[in-house]
Amino acid sequence: MRKLFRPLPLLALFLITPPVVAQQSTQEGALKAKAQQLAQRFIIIDTHLDVPYRLKMHWEDISQRTPDGDFDFVRAKAGGLNAPFMAIYVPSEIEARGGSSKPLADTLIDMVEQLAKDQPSKFAIARSPADVTSQFKKGKISLCMGMENGSPIEHNLDNVKYFYDRGIRYITLAHALHNHISDSSYDSTHVWKGLSFFGRRLVLEMNRVGIMVDVSHISDDAFYDVMNVTKAPVIASHSSCRYFTPGFERNMSDDMIKLLAKNGGVIQIAFGSSFISSDYREREDEARKEITAYFRSRNLKFSDPEAQEYIRKYQAEHAIPFATVSQVADHIDHVVKLVGVDYVGLGSDFEGVGPTLPIGLKDVSQYPNLIEELLKRGYSDKDIQKICGGNLLRVWSEIERRAKELQAGS
Ligand SMILES: [Zn+2]
DSSP states (O other): OOOOOOOOOOOHHHHHHHHHHHHHHOOOOOOOHHHHHHHSSSOEEEEEEOOOOOOOOOOOOTSSSOOSSSOOHHHHHTTTEEEEEEEEEOOOOHHHTTTHHHHHHHHHHHHHHHHHHHOOTEEOOOOOOHHHHHHHHOEEEEEEEEEEEEEEGEEEEHHHHHHHHTTTTEEESSSSSSOBBBBBBTOOOOSSSSSSHHHHHHHHHHHHHHHEEOTBBBHHHHHHHHHHHHHHHOESOOOOOOGSTTTTTTOOOOOHHHHHHHHTTTTOOOOOHHHHHHHHHHHHHHHHHHHHHHHHHHTTTTTTTHHHHHHHHHHHHHHHOOBBHHHHHHHHHHHEEEEEEEGGEOOOBBSGGGSSOBBBBSSSSHHHHHHHHHHHOOHHHHHHIIIIIIIIHHHHHHHHHHHHHHHTTO
């Protein structure tokens, strides 16, 4: 490289600056346009959206643009989202209270089926990678289903086939509390020290039937148990890298990501700020402690109007800066550097993390912002296609293939 130390006259600087800025904004414009184009051209699969639970709490016609929420047909189309996994989320408390979890899972599945029945030109249920691909060509949004919490299995291995027949294609073994299958990363009890005996049998039955094992939410011990037992690749439907959030067991450590990749699986990066940024996590923890201390000092319950008013005022006065698209891309980069581009994808957790989504990734219309960030970092079109959905399709196809082999007895 030639070095030019000759100082430029001041006037020359003024003459040079505007064209450089103009050139930069043209380049940025071109990247933005390319990101939009790729979002429409590639199949985007997002493995975790809490749409069914949102609709259960408050019904809205999501085939139209809705004023609230992170997902609707119009914004999904704008963002290029083709195959969202609808989370059939069953709260841990139901099993912990001794109740039956299966009826709620069935209700939520009914609801997703109804969405497709009501709007057949816009939505269709997808039960396989082939469904996703053919419905993408028809311009329909594929509604895939994953069950967040294995509690609806209710100690009965026959329920694996039952939920497969209902369209469930992954099961997150546990959620916030341990259940009869597995320990949870959010639960300090660790009663099973990993998977229960039934949990081990369940993983094998899921392999045989062709349902993906989802290791998000489970404890580290349970993850290693799954990896010892499974006869097929597994996924993390919505987890990020613990490298950026030390001590947060809900995210995956480097060692776990390596093992997941070695077994041919995929980690689908969750977007919520507390999954992405340790600074956000620390400030959120601090706020929680202060609010709890205030409640205790005044003997307030969370639902009391005075408590709600305090939270509102506290949040207004102590706004915590959200994570950014660039930080989400850092998580993708980290997985790529660790194990390569074939083992990472998208599992936003839209509708599940409230307003804590990163700036630039606030709803399903904004996937192109992430693609633009990846383009800026030099990712090729082919790499981006893999991250957007190609990797997940590969794993899902492999699980189908493996299930056939296992059913044939090999
Ligand atoms: Zn979750």
